[in-house]
Amino acid sequence: MHTASKPILRADAASFGRTEGSGPNLSSFTLDNGLDVVVIPDHRVPVVTHMIWYRNGSADDPIGQSGIAHFLEHLMFKGTERHPAGEFSKVVSGLGGQENAFTSFDYTAYFQRVARENLKTMMEFEADRMTNLLLEESVIAPERDVVLEERRMRVETDPSAQLSEAMAASLFVHHPYGIPIIGWMHEIETLNRDHALDYYRRFYTPENGILVVAGDVTEDEVRRLADSTYGRVAPQGMRPIRVRPREPEPVAARHITVADPKVEQPTLQRLYLVPSCRTASQRDCYSLELLAEVIGGGPTSYLYRKLVMERGIAVNAGAWYMSSAMEDTRFCVYAVPAEGVSLQALEEAVDQVLKTIPSEALDADSIERAKTRLVAETIYSTDSQSSLARIYGSALAIGETIEEVRRWPVEIETVLKDDLASAAERYLTPRRSVTGYLQKSAA
Amino acid sequence: MTASVETLSSSPTQVKVLTSPGGVEAWHVESDVVPLIAVSFIFEGGSAHDPETKPGVAQMLARLLDEGAGEYDSDAFQERLAARAIELSFNAGNDALGGSLKTLVKHADEAFELLRLALAEPRFDQDAIERVRAQTIAGLKYQQNDPGVMATRRFFEEGFAGHPYGRPTSGTPESVAAITRDDLVAMHRAIIARGRVKVAVVGAIGSDNLSALLDRVFGSLPEAKPLGIIEPAQLQKIGSRIVVDLDVPQSVIRFGMNGIAWRDPGFIPAYVLNHILGGGAFTSRLFQEVREKRGLAYSVGTSLVSYRSAAMTWGYTATKNERVVEALDVITDEMAKLTSEGPSDEELQKAKDYLIGSYALGFDTSTKIAHTLAQIAFEGLGIDYIARRNALVGAVTQADIRKAAERIFGDGRMLTVIAGRPTGV
Secondary structure, eight states: OOEEOOOOSHHHHOOOOOOTTOSOOOEEEEOTTSOEEEEEEOOSSSEEEEEEEESOOGGGOOTTOTTHHHHHHHHTTSBBSSSBTTHHHHHHHHTTOEEEEEEOSSOEEEEEEEEGGGHHHHHHHHHHHHHOBOOOHHHHHHHHHHHHHHHIIIIITOHHHHHHHHHHHHHOSSSGGGSOTTOOHHHHTTOOHHHHHHHHHHHOSGGGEEEEEEESOOHHHHHHHHHHTGGGSOOOSSOOOOOOOOOOOOOOOEEEEEEETTOOSOEEEEEEEEOOTTTOSTTHHHHHHHHHHHHHSSTTSHHIIIIIIISOSEEEEEEEEOOOOSSOEEEEEEEEEOTTOOHHHHHHHHHHHHHTIIIIIOOHHHHHHHHHHHHHHHHHHTTOHHHHHHHHHHHHHTTOOHHHHHHHHHHHHTOOHHHHHHHHHHHSOGGGEEEEEEEEOOO | OOOEEEEOOSSSSOOEEEEOTTSOEEEEEEOOSSSEEEEEEEEEOOGGGSOTTOTTHHHHHHHHTTSEETTEEHHHHHHHHHHTTOEEEEEEOSSEEEEEEEEEGGGHHHHHHHHHHHHHOBOOOHHHHHHHHHHHHHHHHHTTTOHHHHHHHHHHHHHTTTSGGGSOTTOOHHHHHHOOHHHHHHHHHHHSOBTSEEEEEEESOOHHHHHHHHHHHHTTSOBOOOOOOOOOOOOOOTTOEEEEEOOOSEEEEEEEEEOOOTTSTTHHHHHHHHHHHHOSSTTSHHIIIIIITTOOOSOEEEEEEEOSSOEEEEEEEEEEGGGHHHHHHHHHHHHHHHHHHOOOHHHHHHHHHHHHHHGGGGGSSHHHHHHHHHHHHHTTOOTTHHHHHHHHHHTOOHHHHHHHHHHHHTTSOOEEEEEEOOSOO
């Protein structure tokens, strides 16, 4: 419920494309006030998923106000002049609908899932809270407490979450991807109504939004409904500007440790600073995507076979790549040591295995298997209108095009062995890395 | 090939009962919009049947079924799955060992063959056993001092003390270390049998093709022998408040009381009542009182738990140590109010509207449909349940709610477990 989503799973970053003739027959257009619209028909059940995405996330938080994007996401449920706090949720619930929202580094999104005949009602409410949020002083303090409890739940009581935060803070020396989406505790505590209102006025505009409707609808119907609801929201003249610094070229291999008496099972994590689907040149993002699958996607991956099956030095090992990001992003390698194996010994073993990627990991079968799995995921995703809505919404929110999403499987299919070797050699290097140890401390 | 078929009309999805020539029954939804097949299956028998001193056998069994079968060792088996992007997984709970299979239509034969091998001919190679054992123990240690896991574990230990449901389903590092290959083989023989399984299949496959595959996979399994009886149980220690000490700034709270099983005629009113108190919408009383009005917690809610031999209602929240007493007071208050005054007519109507309207949302992906159908079959509610269910919700009256509240809340006492360092408890 109102989650600060951490898009670390590949599923979040994966994209869809038309393969085997099974893709959605989607369409897109832009309203006069600048709101982008995507329609993804799925007529199997009389249900629609209605999502509005805003092109602002935690990486757009003003300095000193970390967590404001996420806090505002919570406050968006607090009512407008026309619809007091809680009314929208009551209406959704009374219609048998479901709703939620989430904040990520690059975007914030709100959604409802309802019977198709209620789509217009959802649009009316959502368009209303795009500009008419009241933000009465009385709702600010309790909701800030809710967010503080959310942070306590997710981070303050969990040493592994603390390690993840510390590693990101270390990997990104300059870019706000190093700041947690939910914000730092001491800054959340100081967030107030003015911060929220300033942020809201800056980012919640039609030009900054993307409406995605998936389900039992047609393009014409959505266009008509969107025109008569969202279409009435006045444009601001231009899309808000996102100020994003670029990471400098990294030079320092970094090692950090979180030691806590609660830790009974140590773990090892490694992050590398790598280009994202938006910053990569020469198709490096497709190579990195496939590389992560070949070396770290499940029990037939190179890392698992070497470290778990052959050497028995780890009980688990894998890798993932967060391709979906506006700026340079993270590639993660992780391993869980077997009983009696130190994190130092495990790290050494991981480094040995990573060095042999170009010579040993890239046999034709392994590459083919990884491609099959990635492409199949895009077909599986067509089974879920919510997944499709998320895939297209998140892609557009970071500046990708529908065509790029569609082409994704073809791009993956055409990655060559040499591309993988080259990506591994250029990006999985110590100077780009942060290594994290989670271990037990004396109480 | 012949298959007997009966069709149902007024439900969120068109389900047929399919009986194969070999006598295997499955609930089948045919849909060729997406080129995939989703299968869900549930075998009666789970962690409650673990040897008394070795909790964790059923879960370890579930984790070993895809670690080598037939002529394929673990790595070869996993490679066959991965090469065709076939997704196969197993899990074990208190009463059942279940699983799911997802495949592209073009790989259906291979997918069902791998499922057959995993169920009928798992190898239990010693190296695979040791690897899964090490992974299981590492997983248990990883969660050992997580406040939520600690609170839940203690809640079951206290609430079902002396009963199989009181034991940790995934075992303990010590019990998992003691599990032998013989334990796994015996559990496999006891659970994976014909007549013990419910199957649901959704996707782009016709009745004839499916019948043949069902016979191959499930028709060849041995006949079921009776399992050990799990005695009926009720939640104990109602009225106790237990603290599990842990040095964290926020306490995790689990609270529980009596329940009403899914198969019980009183279930649907209890389900509506639960929705009003703490069901999964932003409108529930606990969400409003604990979170919206007071900012006491990020998450708060309740749910009905329905096992084969026990039922309970339990809830969860987490709040900073200094506000634990306040949060518990608010929760107890709301339950007392619901017991004495009941919901308003409007509140009841809204709850019913939500539950009726949202039912279809659970039928929008093949995987969800297969899972829901298999659950309904496992509970023995009948294939017409899907069509009847909304009418049952619609018929719930204030008198039904009062009866449910009496059975569930009783005198208002709860079993409460708090993991953290709460002040004033």
